[in-house]
Amino acid sequence: xxxxxxxxxxxxxxxxxxxxxxxxxxxxxxxxxxxxxxxxxxxxxxxxxxxxxxxxxxxxxxxxxxxxxxxxxxxxxxxxxxxxxxxxxxxxxxxxxxxxxxxxxxxxxxxxxxxxxxxxxxxxxxxxxxxxxxxxxxxxxxxxxxxxxxxxxxxxxxxxxxxxxxxxxxxxxxxxxxxxxxxxxxxxxxxxxxxxxxxxxxxxxxxxxxxxxxxxxxxxxxxxxxxxxxxxxxxxxxxxxxxxxxxxxxxxxxxxxxxxxxxxxxxxxxxxxxxxxxxxxxxxxxxxxxxxxxxxxxxxxxxxxxxxxxxxxxxxxxxxxxxxxxxxxxxxxxxxxxxxxxxxxxxxxxxxxxxxxxxxxxxxxxxxxxxxxxxxxxxxxxxxxxxxxxxxxxxxxx
Amino acid sequence: xxxxxxxxxxxxxxxxxxxxxxxxxxxxxxxxxxxxxxxxxxxxxxxxxxxxxxxxxxxxxxxxxxxxxxxxxxxxxxxxxxxxxxxxxxxxxxxxxxxxxxxxxxxxxxxxxxxxxxxxxxxxxxxxxxxxxxxxxxxxxxxxxxxxxxxxxxxxxxxxxxxxxxxxxxxxxxxxxxxxxxxxxxxxx
Numbered sequence: 001x002x003x004x005x006x007x008x009x010x011x012x013x014x015x016x017x018x019x020x021x022x023x024x025x026x027x028x029x030x031x032x033x034x035x036x037x038x039x040x041x042x043x044x045x046x047x048x049x050x051x052x053x054x055x056x057x058x059x060x061x062x063x064x065x066x067x068x069x070x071x072x073x074x075x076x077x078x079x080x081x082x083x084x085x086x087x088x089x090x091x092x093x094x095x096x097x098x099x100x101x102x103x104x105x106x107x108x109x110x111x112x113x114x115x116x117x118x119x120x121x122x123x124x125x126x127x128x129x130x131x132x133x134x135x136x137x138x139x140x141x142x143x144x145x146x147x148x149x150x151x152x153x154x155x156x157x158x159x160x161x162x163x164x165x166x167x168x169x170x171x172x173x174x175x176x177x178x179x180x181x182x183x184x185x186x187x188x189x190x191x192x193x194x195x196x197x198x199x200x201x202x203x204x205x206x207x208x209x210x211x212x213x214x215x216x217x218x219x220x221x222x223x224x225x226x227x228x229x230x231x232x233x234x235x236x237x238x239x240x241x242x243x244x245x246x247x248x249x250x251x252x253x254x255x256x257x258x259x260x261x262x263x264x265x266x267x268x269x270x271x272x273x274x275x276x277x278x279x280x281x282x283x284x285x286x287x288x289x290x291x292x293x294x295x296x297x298x299x300x301x302x303x304x305x306x307x308x309x310x311x312x313x314x315x316x317x318x319x320x321x322x323x324x325x326x327x328x329x330x331x332x333x334x335x336x337x338x339x340x341x342x343x344x345x346x347x348x349x350x351x352x353x354x355x356x357x358x359x360x361x362x363x364x365x366x367x368x369x370x371x372x373x374x375x376x377x378x379x380x381x382x383x384x385x386x387x388x389x390x391x392x393x394x395x396x397x398x
Numbered sequence: 399x400x401x402x403x404x405x406x407x408x409x410x411x412x413x414x415x416x417x418x419x420x421x422x423x424x425x426x427x428x429x430x431x432x433x434x435x436x437x438x439x440x441x442x443x444x445x446x447x448x449x450x451x452x453x454x455x456x457x458x459x460x461x462x463x464x465x466x467x468x469x470x471x472x473x474x475x476x477x478x479x480x481x482x483x484x485x486x487x488x489x490x491x492x493x494x495x496x497x498x499x500x501x502x503x504x505x506x507x508x509x510x511x512x513x514x515x516x517x518x519x520x521x522x523x524x525x526x527x528x529x530x531x532x533x534x535x536x537x538x539x540x541x542x543x544x545x546x547x548x549x550x551x552x553x554x555x556x557x558x559x560x561x562x563x564x565x566x567x568x569x570x571x572x573x574x575x576x577x578x579x580x581x582x583x584x585x586x587x
Binding site: 036251298303304306 | 534536538539543563587
């Protein structure tokens with residue numbers, strides 16, 4: 001009797017795993033889904049190099065840029081550096097809905113992860129190079145509130161900085177005009193920021209396992225994330241804009257987020273960005289572009305101002321998205337769940353009549369929303385905290 | 399990211415298939431249209447089922463007409479090779495290839511074009527290159543710049559396909575005060 005009972009229990013337990021696996025089978029991938037998933041890698045790509053910045057990738061320039069990034073003397077009040085808003089321990093953003101420099105600004109602070117791979121910079125793409133973008137906050141009266149003359153003066157009067165500028169740029173800042181010193185500062189800052197490349201993620205492990213048909217490694221990817229990935233590349237159409245290894249097409253879109261400014265008026269987004277980049281003396285059509293091939297400036301020369309650009313904002317990269325809340329250009333969505341809800345219940349009345357026609361409310365079930373969030377969360381790395389490579393205590397330049 | 403390219407052999411086969419389809423369709427129409435005349439026509443002196451000879455003659459006449467019409471329109475653009483695609487209309491043919499040959503998603507590329515004009519048609523005054531995503535109902539974010547290389551050759555720079563899916567390359571040829579629009583659809587992944 002007792003032996004029979006034990007055998008019955010054992011038989012029941014032996015049946016349990018198949019029963020559970022039948023309840024939640026891993027979704028099969030079509031060939032189209034497989035190709036789309038593989039297109040999101042491999043990661044990391046080769047280090048970014050900017051041909052418009054002749055010191056891009058140079059060790060001395062990266063070190064100089066790191067020093068400048070944390071140098072509070074580059075702000076009008078002497079109390080604020082780039083890390084004020086782009087804080088390393090906060091994934092190079094600030095955690096606020098809208099950035100706060102000397103005053104509050106209108107837009108969310110974009111995390112600097114992988115910024116060197118971008119084509120346009122800021123939510124409206126108002127800058128066409130990382131070095132040009134790096135100059136802007138220094139001069140913005142609401143942010144660091146400096147002038148080109150004061151930046152140049154700070155650099156020229158600091159013996160150590162002046163020495164490092166000469167080492168990187170080939171001439172001492174005393175022989176450069178104010179504008180050239182300002183741009184050189186931007187180029188050193190850009191060289192440093194190009195090194196901020198995010199690490200490998202659980203998704204990358206799954207993607208590479210899929211590429212080599214390693215079922216064992218693929219099985220380690222959580223099933224919820226896998227179902228969410230299927231939504232991402234399938235019915236969600238997310239990977240139409242969030243394409244490639246960076247999960248961004250590096251362009252702009254109107255996704256129905258209201259663009260009213262807190263103090264009144266509207267934020268024109270990309271429409272204003274194109275006008276600003278064209279008017280900017282530090283754009284790639286100007287004398288500070290170091291690319292002699294002419295290829296780097298093609299985008300600036302050929303970008304077209306369209307009516308639909310009004311209210312368009314940058315398609316952000318999704319790498320480390322789980323750690324860079326809040327979301328959208330105005331930080332209006334606090335969590336990933338809010339973002340998924342936004343797309344699930346998309347208000348089509350807010351979209352441009354002449355805009356993208358593929359945006360439709362996804363109408364996700366609660367389970368599907370959870371799966372999509374699980375996938376998005378799998379795009380974050382587990383990299384070690386940032387450690388500065390330079391220190392004020394380093395030996396002087398000479 | 400690849401576009402769905404056809405080999406030159408495939409394109410040639412498709413062209414032949416298209417011509418054959420048109421030929422048989424038109425000859426069948428002629429055959430049916432002339433049925434009342436055949437119904438009361440004398441039997442064929444060559445034997446066989448009544449109507450076959452007539453059908454064959456209809457087909458021959460149609461084929462000659464198509465070939466003659468094609469010959470009038472035919473012109474050969476001065477751009478050839480495995481990666482070249484051709485768009486045709488009654489008045490023009492546009493051969494094109496991209497650089498790089500496989501169009502990258504989200505990166506600028508250039509297009510080299512060769513435009514030729516059919517015999518008896520007006521010379522080309524200008525050419526415009528553009529692209530759109532028909533399903534999405536939007537175009538590119540960039541306006542390509544076009545430079546003439548001479549001899550009906552052009553180079554368009556600054557194109558960028560920023561989404562995967564079906565893109566339609568558009569070449570507008572202006573000649574004699576009218577504009578002709580030639581298109582070629584591509585899948586970009």
